[in-house]
Amino acid sequence: MIRALEEKYKKATDWMSRKQSKNVRHPATREDFITRFRGNGKEEAEHPWLPAAELDPNIPDILMRAWDEISQCQIRDYRVGCLSGSSACMLDTFAKRKLALTRHSDWGNRFKTPFISSSSSLHEIAKERVPHFQQRQFKKGIKDNTKLTLFNTRARRALGKPVLRLKDELLYHNVRTKYGDPRFTAGSFFENEYLLPFSAGPDEIIGTWAWHQVEAWIKNNHSNFQGWYEQVGLPAFKEHERLKLGGLPNKCKASCDCCGQ
Numbered sequence: 001m002i003r004a005l006e007e008k009y010k011k012a013t014d015w016m017s018r019k020q021s022k023n024v025r026h027p028a029t030r031e032d033f034i035t036r037f038r039g040n041g042k043e044e045a046e047h048p049w050l051p052a053a054e055l056d057p058n059i060p061d062i063l064m065r066a067w068d069e070i071s072q073c074q075i076r077d078y079r080v081g082c083l084s085g086s087s088a089c090m091l092d093t094f095a096k097r098k099l100a101l102t103r104h105s106d107w108g109n110r111f112k113t114p115f116i117s118s119s120s121s122l123h124e125i126a127k128e129r130v131p132h133f134q135q136r137q138f139k140k141g142i143k144d145n146t147k148l149t150l151f152n153t154r155a156r157r158a159l160g161k162p163v164l165r166l167k168d169e170l171l172y173h174n175v176r177t178k179y180g181d182p183r184f185t186a187g188s189f190f191e192n193e194y195l196l197p198f199s200a201g202p203d204e205i206i207g208t209w210a211w212h213q214v215e216a217w218i219k220n221n222h223s224n225f226q227g228w229y230e231q232v233g234l235p236a237f238k239e240h241e242r243l244k245l246g247g248l249p250n251k252c253k254a255s256c257d258c259c260g261q
Helices: 002-020 030-038 094-104 122-139 153-158 166-172 211-220 225-244
Strands: 062-067 074-077 081-083 115-119 147-152 193-197 205-210
Touching: 062 122, 062 225, 074 147, 094 115, 094 166, 115 122, 122 225, 147 153, 147 211, 147 225, 153 225, 166 193, 205 211, 205 225, 211 225
Parallel strands: none
Antiparallel strands: 062 115, 062 147, 074 081, 115 193, 147 205
16 A cells, blocks of 8 residues: 555656756755745654754764766856756655655666765775766766865755755665665665755855866875875865855865866
8 A cells, every 4th residue: 555655656756857847946045945845744843854953963064975977966057056956856745755765775766866965985985986987987988077076064054954864864764775774784875875955055065176186186195085085175174164154265275176276
């Protein structure tokens, strides 16, 4: 019975997303997110996705996203920020959230979802995500265009926008992925993946670097990605926080692509 109801909902939302997603603006403000999460349902009251007034200390201050020009979620306009593949979803009921999470947790899924994936794992970014994009580009005969974006989750949550840990949401919504039960998949990408629903605006983005810039820094400094993160990424985050609190801007020392400095 439950499966039949979910299938009925799936068909309905598939039609809606095809008809509406191109014409529906991505939520960008707290008010937009309230509309999408509360809607006519009760799920937001029972399992809130909107951030609480007091920031959750378990969410990392910095999240990373590797992406390329084929990725569903990318930055096409730095004045807008990063946008999810789908913009039309209402996420105000358990069933709607579960379906969106089920689709997003499947890398082979062909449906666009309302989530932007990010990771807290340096190893996963450098050893899994970036090589995946580079291999994909090589097979398609495309010049390497892999990029790395850092998000400031403190800034995002201060704006009233959610950050969700994927594994926690899979467990809560009882999602069984094709990779197995999330309860028994220690070491999988679920452990370190965080979801940014719908959009990540310019005020939340620390910077974006072409991966070849990161590689050049590593080579020139006889270091590794962790060294780049500690000596470039962390200072960029601290500067982003300083500016958020009202400091005057310095010239960007990280040479990121977001501002051209």
